[in-house]
Amino acid sequence: MPLVKNGAPAADVYVRVADGDALPDAPVIVSADRLLAEAHALAARGGALGVAWPNDRDVAELVPHLPQLSLVALVFPKFRDGRAFSQARLLRERYGYTGELRATGNVLRDQLLMMVRSGFDALEVEKPADAAAFGKALASYSVFYQPTGDGRRPVAALRRARVAAEAAS
Amino acid sequence: MTSPLQRKLKISGPTVITANRLADGAVVWLANDGRWAETLTRANVVTTSEEALRLLDIAHGDEREAVGAYPAAVALAKDGTPQPATLREKIRSSGPTIAFQATA
Amino acid sequence: MYIHDEFDRTFLKERVAEFRDQVARRLSGELTEEEFKMLRLMNGVYLQLHAYMLRVCIPYGTLASKQLRALARVARRYDKGYGHFTTRQNIQFNWIKLAELPDAMAELAEVGIHGIQTSGNCIRNTTTDAFAGAAPDEIEDPRLYAEVIRQWSTLHPEFTYLPRKFKIAISAATHDRAAIRVHDVGLRLHKKDGRTGFEVMVGGGLGRTPYIGQTIREFLPKEDLLTYLEAILRTYNLGGRRDNIYKARIKILVHDLGAEAFGKLVEEEWAKIKDGALKLDEAGLAAIRAHFHTPDLPALPEKPAVLADALKDPAFARWHAQSVTAHKVPGHAIVTLSLKPVGGPPGDCTADQMDAIADLADAYSHGEVRVAHEQNLVFPHVRQQDLPALWGKLEALGVATPNVGLVTDIISCPGLDYCALANTRSIPIAQQITERFADPERIADIGLLHVNISGCINACGHHHVGHIGILGVEKKDQEFFQITLGGKGNAKARLGELIGPAIPETEVVDVVERLVDTYLSLRTGPGETFIAAVERLGVEPFKDSAYAPR
Numbered sequence: 001m002p003l004v005k006n007g008a009p010a011a012d013v014y015v016r017v018a019d020g021d022a023l024p025d026a027p028v029i030v031s032a033d034r035l036l037a038e039a040h041a042l043a044a045r046g047g048a049l050g051v052a053w054p055n056d057r058d059v060a061e062l063v064p065h066l067p068q069l070s071l072v073a074l075v076f077p078k079f080r081d082g083r084a085f086s087q088a089r090l091l092r093e094r095y096g097y098t099g100e101l102r103a104t105g106n107v108l109r110d111q112l113l114m115m116v117r118s119g120f121d122a123l124e125v126e127k128p129a130d131a132a133a134f135g136k137a138l139a140s141y142s143v144f145y146q147p148t149g150d151g152r153r154p155v156a157a158l159r160r161a162r163v164a165a166e167a168a169s
Numbered sequence: 170m171t172s173p174l175q176r177k178l179k180i181s182g183p184t185v186i187t188a189n190r191l192a193d194g195a196v197v198w199l200a201n202d203g204r205w206a207e208t209l210t211r212a213n214v215v216t217t218s219e220e221a222l223r224l225l226d227i228a229h230g231d232e233r234e235a236v237g238a239y240p241a242a243v244a245l246a247k248d249g250t251p252q253p254a255t256l257r258e259k260i261r262s263s264g265p266t267i268a269f270q271a272t273a
Numbered sequence: 274m275y276i277h278d279e280f281d282r283t284f285l286k287e288r289v290a291e292f293r294d295q296v297a298r299r300l301s302g303e304l305t306e307e308e309f310k311m312l313r314l315m316n317g318v319y320l321q322l323h324a325y326m327l328r329v330c331i332p333y334g335t336l337a338s339k340q341l342r343a344l345a346r347v348a349r350r351y352d353k354g355y356g357h358f359t360t361r362q363n364i365q366f367n368w369i370k371l372a373e374l375p376d377a378m379a380e381l382a383e384v385g386i387h388g389i390q391t392s393g394n395c396i397r398n399t400t401t402d403a404f405a406g407a408a409p410d411e412i413e414d415p416r417l418y419a420e421v422i423r424q425w426s427t428l429h430p431e432f433t434y435l436p437r438k439f440k441i442a443i444s445a446a447t448h449d450r451a452a453i454r455v456h457d458v459g460l461r462l463h464k465k466d467g468r469t470g471f472e473v474m475v476g477g478g479l480g481r482t483p484y485i486g487q488t489i490r491e492f493l494p495k496e497d498l499l500t501y502l503e504a505i506l507r508t509y510n511l512g513g514r515r516d517n518i519y520k521a522r523i524k525i526l527v528h529d530l531g532a533e534a535f536g537k538l539v540e541e542e543w544a545k546i547k548d549g550a551l552k553l554d555e556a557g558l559a560a561i562r563a564h565f566h567t568p569d570l571p572a573l574p575e576k577p578a579v580l581a582d583a584l585k586d587p588a589f590a591r592w593h594a595q596s597v598t599a600h601k602v603p604g605h606a607i608v609t610l611s612l613k614p615v616g617g618p619p620g621d622c623t624a625d626q627m628d629a630i631a632d633l634a635d636a637y638s639h640g641e642v643r644v645a646h647e648q649n650l651v652f653p654h655v656r657q658q659d660l661p662a663l664w665g666k667l668e669a670l671g672v673a674t675p676n677v678g679l680v681t682d683i684i685s686c687p688g689l690d691y692c693a694l695a696n697t698r699s700i701p702i703a704q705q706i707t708e709r710f711a712d713p714e715r716i717a718d719i720g721l722l723h724v725n726i727s728g729c730i731n732a733c734g735h736h737h738v739g740h741i742g743i744l745g746v747e748k749k750d751q752e753f754f755q756i757t758l759g760g761k762g763n764a765k766a767r768l769g770e771l772i773g774p775a776i777p778e779t780e781v782v783d784v785v786e787r788l789v790d791t792y793l794s795l796r797t798g799p800g801e802t803f804i805a806a807v808e809r810l811g812v813e814p815f816k817d818s819a820y821a822p823r
Contacts, residue, residue, distance in 0.1 A: 058511075080311060080394065082434025086510045089431055094545065110295065110312055117430035129303065140291045143284040145424040147550035148431070155280045155424065159560055192300065193370035194324035236306045237320065255750045256698075257689060261322050265690035267618060267700050 002131035005100070005122040007138070009131065012124075014050050014071060029073055032057060035065060043068045052104070055083040059090050066097050074120075076105035085118045092119035093149040112137040117150045178218050178225065183243050185212040185251055186224045187261070188235035196261045197235050199228055205235050209262045210250050214243060275332065275420055276564050277385040284427075285382040288389060292316050293375035300372065315395060315433070317363075317388025318374060321693050327366045327374060328391040329381060330398045333405065333419040334362035334644040334651075338631040341642055343384040345627035351377045356627070358612060358620040360684055360735060361440070362400050362644040363391055367691055389427065394435045394521075396426035396506070401443045402450040403645035406567060407653040409601040413469060415445035415462055417562055418498060421553065424561075425499050432506045436513035437521035439506070440478070443471075444764075452646060454486045454766035455479055455738060457523045458505060461764075463492075470494045475505060475535065476527030477766070479732035484524045485766045489536030495558075497543075499551040504543035508535070568639040568654055573604025576657065583661035591675040591713050592664055606657050608638070610650040610672040611682065615707045617671075618700045619685040620648030629670050637663050647684055649677065679716040680724055680789065681707040684735055688728030688745065695728035697745025697752040697778070702726055705782040710789075719789055722803045723762070738762035740804045741788060742769040743781060752778040758788070758815055759807045772816040784819050791818040 003012045014027045019034050027048030035042060035051045042049055050071030053062060062072065072091060074084035084103065091097040102122040103115045109130035115123060116138060125131040147154045186199040187209075197205035198212035206212060215221050221240050228238035241258050243251035253259040260266060277285075292312075299309040313319075317328035329344065336344075344364060348356050351373050352366040359365060369377060381387055390397055399419040406414040422441060426432070432439075442451040445462035453459030459474035471493045477486025493501050509523045527535045583589045598607040610630065612620050622630075630650060634642045637659050638652035645651050650672070655663060667673035676682050683706060686692065688699030703726055710716050725739025736742035742757035753775035760769030776784055791814060792803045807815065 079308070080434055081515055082394075082432070083511055083515075085431045085434065086507050108308060110308070111434070114428070114430040114433060141284070141287045141428070143280050143287065145284075145427045146429055155284075156557055156560070158280065159278070160556070163560065189320055189324075191306075192372045194320055196323060232306050233300075233302050256752070257322075260689060260698075264323060265700075266698060267690055267704070 001124045001126060002128050003122060003124055004131050004134045007134065010122070014048070016052070027070070029071065032061075036061070039065060039068075050100070050102075053087070055081065055087060059087045059095070062091070063095050066091075066095060066099075069097075069099055071100040071102060071122075072097065073102040073104045073124075076103060076107060076111075079106045079108050079111055085114065088115070088118040088120055089148060109133055109137050113140060117144070117148050117152065119149055178222050178240065180216075180218050180221050180240060180242070182254075183214045183216055183245050183251065184221050184240045185209065185214055185243050186221070186228050186238055187212070187241045187258070188228060188238035190235050191233065199224055199238070203227060209243070209253065212243070212251055214245070214249075214251050275335070275416070276566055278564065281385065282382075285385065285387055288316075288387065289375060289378045289382050292378060296371060296375055311393060311434075313371075315390060315393035316374075316378070317391035318369075318371070319392060319693075321367065321691050322689075323691070324368045325371050325374065326691070327369045327377065327388055328359070329364050329366070329386055329388050330391045331362050331364060331386065331644050332398060332423055333401045333416045334403050334646075335405075335416060336642045336644065337384070338634045338640040338642065340384045340386050341627050341631040341634070343381055343386065345624040345631070347377050347380060348624040348627065350380075354625075355621055355623045357618070357687060358622060358644050358648050358650070360646050360648060360733070361391075361398060362403070362646060363398060364622075364644070365687075367687075392438070393433075394437050394439075395433045396422075396429065396435075396439045396441065399423055399426070399441045399443065400451055400456075400646065402446055403643040403651045404450060404598065404607050404653065405445070405643075407600050407605075407607050408446050408448075408450075409599050410448055411446040411462075411601075412464055413445050413462060414565070414567075415443045415451075417558065417565065418445075418460070418462070418471075418495070419443055420561055420564070421498065421558070422502065425502070425551070429506075432510060435506070435510055436515045437518070437523075439509070439523065441502075449764040450646065452735070452738070452762040452766070453477075454764065455483075455735070455762060456486065458502065459486045460498075462495075465492045468494060471498065473501065473505075475539075476524040476532065478522055478524045479735055479737050480522070481519060481730045481732070482522075482524065483732070483737045483768050484528060485768070486524075487527065487532035489532055489539060496553045497547055498553060500547045500549060501539070501543055503546060503551055504539045508538050508542055512538070568641070570600075570602040570605055570654060572602060573656060573658070575603050577604070580657050580660055583664075588675075588713075589661060589664055591717055592668075592673050593660065594717070595675045595677040595679065596673070597660060600654070604657050606655050606660060608652040608655045608660070608663065608667075609645065609677045610652065610667060611674040611677050612649050612672065613676055613682050613703075613707065614671050614674050615681070615711045616704050617707070618687075619683050619703050622650070626670055626672065629666075630672070633663065633666055633670075647677075647682060649682070675713050676707075676716055678721050678723075679710075680719055680722040680785075681710050681716055683707065683724045683726060684739070685726040686728050686733035688726075692728065692733075694731055695745070696730075696747040697728045697754070699726040699728040699734060699743075699745060702743060702745075702754070702778070702781050706785055709782050709786060718799070719793065720799065720802055722789070724785065725760070735762060736760070737768045738766060739769060740807070741785060743785075746775050748775070754778065754781050756781075756784060756788075756819065758812045759804065761804060770812050772812050773820055787818050787821075788815050791815050 029050035200206040242254040319326040442456040461472040473490040474486035643651035689695040726743040727734035727736040728745040738760040757769030
């Protein structure tokens with residue numbers, strides 16, 4: 001599955017490790033259960049640690065572990081299931097998570113921009129053609145109505161700035 | 170997709186496969202030549218569940234031309250031409266039962 | 274009305290371009306039907322029985338005359354010359370081709386209208402009072418807040434793939450003309466200690482599991498509107514059921530948790546975001562308010578001579594009594610155009626009518642037309658002195674049937690004649706009722722009576738809240754109808770009560786007539802409306818007479 005990271009194709013250096021399997025000497029992604037059960041051992045191991053967090057579990061539970069995590073993978077089991085959009089915004093905007101936030105599952109071209117706006121910076125895109133069209137998908141819109149943590153300036157702020165500029169001139 | 174063997178489709182009489190054409194939404198029926206026809210009279214009428222399933226597989230495999238394919242019961246006229254068997258299918262094949270107001 | 278600026282225009286162009294690309298990818302096979310369906314729905318495109326249907330959003334029901342003309346053009350060029358106005362202040366075209374939809378949308382975008390979020394599991398078009406900005410009983414024009422919500426909810430990155438659709442309605446008047454208690458969120462603007470804010474109701478809705486919305490906050494300061502909505506939506510997006518489409522609406526979550534517990538979750542979430550970037554301030558509201566063009570109406574004499582004279586004509590007086598409502602500015606009036614002619618499909622309007630209505634709006638209503646929840650059109654700003662002349666022109670167009678609010682002002686879904694989900698037809702039932710009750714004097718004597726018809730349990734005709742509700746059910750390919758009595762859609766919303774077994778299609782109009790006759794024989798006088806009589810007497814006497822001759 002092609003990985004797009006910060007807007008460019010990227011190699012996936014992480015290995016997904018099943019519960020109970022030994023940890024390889026490489027960046028790993030473990031399950032939520034394993035992370036919570038083996039938190040100390042995983043932290044002591046050093047090296048890059050990621051977690052695959054299900055979309056029906058409160059991300060608040062992750063907060064104590066965020067300093068140890070270099071990757072959080074959220075899941076869209078079907079593209080129609082939008083719970084991870086909320087989880088992503090909470091991790092970024094409320095809990096201040098700054099590591100890799102990866103969208104996984106049924107990740108399709110027509111949802112990419114919303115994922116990025118919600119805070120994802122890495123996307124496991126299901127179809128290669130969609131990954132190739134990443135730039136185009138992100139450029140579909142230049143106008144945004146809501147403030148989110150992605151830094152794009154919403155229309156209201158742009159209007160206000162324009163009014164201020166007009167007043168100043 | 171589930172394999173035909175695992176699926177069950179019970180039909181109790183003459184049946185056709187119908188769908189809507191992708192590009193314009195028009196009602197279409199699967200004809201003998203495996204293509205989509207615009208009239209019910211040209212539809213391929215089958216009478217066994219196996220045949221209906223086979224046609225449905227053909228229909229579902231062809232999402233480019235038509236969408237939402239499903240089996241619909243038909244009644245046969247004396248000369249064997251299929252007629253819609255339910256009110257819904259009657260409306261699909263001959264249009265709304267009410268007169269249009271429109272002048273256009 | 275709201276005047277789009279360059280940001281709104283750019284956005285709409287980008288949206289059309291995106292949809293054009295999606296259609297091309299679907300036609301080329303790059304997108305599967307499953308993937309494409311969600312995308313087209315979010316642009317208002319359904320696949321119905323005979324063709325694609327385009328649902329076009331009319332934000333808070335306000336249309337400029339040039340927008341109505343654009344709808345007429347689309348009806349002619351891409352459809353069969355007519356459109357259908359819905360209970361959610363939208364218009365639907367029934368015969369559009371997928372391949373031509375991007376062009377139709379581009380034409381609509383030129384005048385600032387679109388089908389965005391008129392379907393799909395997202396925040397839908399926010400509806401409000403069709404009399405907004407003109408009604409004497411409102412405390413403020415609610416469209417300002419509807420527009421604030423429109424902007425916030427448009428392509429919201431977090432709330433576009435919700436468990437299910439999400440509908441918001443706002444009322445700012447004493448009299449609720451927006452059915453706010455039967456929406457996922459209902460907002461009632463009111464004043465408390467000199468401040469303006471909202472009563473917030475959640476979990477209302479009809480469909481197969483009808484609920485009346487429950488208040489989770491009596492007073493929400495207006496600055497907090499969006500932060501609070503964001504808290505509600507986040508709670509729903511994360512907590513709403515996704516395992517069963519019939520249990521995915523917020524009303525089920527509210528019902529399962531209890532309104533109080535749900536409200537507590539919302540308040541907890543809200544506490545964390547209430548002072549965030551979405552908090553409104555006076556400057557922000559003023560900036561949006563500045564986009565609204567409101568006609569400056571001079572006070573004129575009430576009931577001018579020309580009107581007093583015209584009222585001597587019984588036909589004009591009948592129309593005036595039903596279609597003309599008081600305006601907040603003296604000497605003006607709000608005029609409702611009935612889209613319920615005898616024998617016609619409720620809410621349908623031809624392209625020629627649309628063009629003519631647009632011309633009349635320019636001449637008589639400052640170029641403004643409203644779409645009412647009851648599937649009628651409204652001229653919000655008419656001078657009383659113009660009413661007699663306007664009446665003649667509306668009569669000629671067939672939109673002056675004097676039946677607004679009466680038994681033949683029927684709310685009806687399109688039913689099985691068009692809809693892929695319907696079990697039975699509903700338009701023919703409406704036609705029969707309008708024909709049976711064609712006599713204007715008789716229906717005026719019967720008085721206020723809401724009849725609502727739905728062709729299936731999804732309840733698009735809002736049968737649950739009709740004074741007489743009619744629900745189609747199919748039995749062995751025959752059309753049957755259940756009758757409910759005593760429903761109400763206003764501030765005191767209540768669901769109707771089923772009066773007995775379903776009746777065949779051929780008997781519906783007779784049963785309706787017997788219910789009406791029973792009311793006439795039992796009412797205390799013309800001052801007691803049908804619904805008041807049902808509330809006083811209960812459904813029993815009506816039940817007996819409805820079924821008696823069988």
